[in-house]
Amino acid sequence: MMEAGGTILKVVDLRKIYKVGKVEVPALRGVNIEIQAGEFVSIMGPSGCGKSTLLHLMGGLARPSSGKVIVDGTDLSRTSDAERTRLRRNKIGFVFQRFNLLPTLTVQGNLEIARQIFGNGYPGKQEIAELIGVVGLAHKLHHKPVELSVGEQQRVAVARALVNHPAILLADEPTGNLDSQNSRQILELLVELNRTKKQTIVMITHNPEAAEVGHRLIEMLDGRVVDHANAPHLVNTAGELC
């Protein structure tokens, strides 16, 4: 984990065009973002605005059509598949909307497999216990995902994302499948991680309340970054996204 301060993630004129048959569909149309180490940044926007694509490019899961994604000094747009895999392993932690825990493994197994991929041997019981303790599920260590509530599954997913001590935690709609109470718990957990461990977090969300927990809010529309002042039509009279 990085100490606060200094640019940890920089996106420069990022573009991504998907080809659907012979038709080109632009998902990102020149995005520029700079995130400091230790920041908690929320990215908000309507469906199809390109925020998930942006997250995938930031995490090295996909290659941009043009532009740059610089993670901790490494330009992902110029790296090979293997180098991006290595970067994901060493610098990035992912939390997904649908938790995506491996169903055949226990909570402990899900954390161990992440560490196994990290390639630093198996974490000791103490380290696993500490990680799972951070998300408040020490008593569920030997449970399988199917035996956990959705909120608990997402907390395990957060713990798994932290196994490799990532420079950046990328959360893709982490509260999208949760009720209000579990959503609040997950957001509190992320805030706590950011506050106490200076964990850099980039969170994508639909939820304006969720978006407010970050230090900074980036709003997107049609593949571009906009702000409230520039895009008032995004928010209705009740302050909710359209």
Added chain:
Amino acid sequence: MANLPLSNIFYRKTRTGIGILSVALGVSMVLVLVGLTEGSLNEYADRITNMGADILFMAPDSSPFLVLNTGVMSERLGEKLGEVSGVEAVAPVLHWRVTSIKGVKKLVSIFGVDLPSYNRIGRGVEIVEGTGFQGPGDIIVDTVLSTADGLKLGDTLPMMNQDFRISGICKAGAGARMYMRLDALQEATGQPGKTALFLIKVAQGRRVGDVAAALESQFEGYKVTALEGFVEELKDNALGLKQFTRVLSVLAVIISFLVILLAMYTTIIERTREIGVLKALGAGKLYIIRLVMTESFLICLLGVLVGFGLSLLGRALILTLFPTLTVALIPSQFAIAALLGIFGGLAGALYPAYRAARLDPVEALNFE
């Protein structure tokens, strides 16, 4: 310690079970069928070599499979053979076979022998119950046939349009399963004065090879086989045996290949999202390939072990149902069958593993 391949194979138990069973069937098929072939061959070779003769003397172009030969040599040729230097004893044997015993279809070999000369050759007919031949209609059966078909002393056995009486039961493991008087068999089969082979005992102190060479030179064209090399000659002459074994081996590999290919292919499709997650966590292509291959290896390994168990079970079942058959489960065949099962399975897992490794992480994560 998290073991994803191990936990995966226990997750879909039915599919894993079918995969294991299919590999096991391939393995046991190789072991039991090859074992049955080899076993029958070895048992036959053992029974011939256990007679104690040193040399088999047969008509030109005869087969080491005595069942294929018939009486084409004059019985009197034995006298001339006895005159060859180094020959201690000669016993004529006429071979025949019947295809049913008490109405039950089975191939049973019969030796027509002159007991005194046959017994001089070596082990001879070791009577364990009853007596030798008391008359031309008497027969002797060995203990295996007696047990398998419930044949007892004094029983009448109709064969070759005649009724024969069981006068004795002999120890199994040498010669034929059934014996009758040479003249009786010659009469019954319409080959008076004829014999199919001569068993020859070499005098003590004389080398079998030298005597065999002397016989070959004096009786040109006749087939002279030293019993020492009989097993090898038998296997060399077992037309199609090697091909049969190879076909079985190829079949076992193909079965393992196809089953594992299908099982792992469907697994990969089902686990597409999980593979996406692993890639998001930083798993490289090699890690994914290793994961799929390890899972396949475990299924194949379990399949091989179950296959070994099935083979032992199959052998026991065959021996119970058909006591006169022999299934030789040869240690080297276990190793070959294991390698075939595992090799076939791993080959089948290669394409699914490659496909999994090449999955686009974003597409995999969005897979429904």
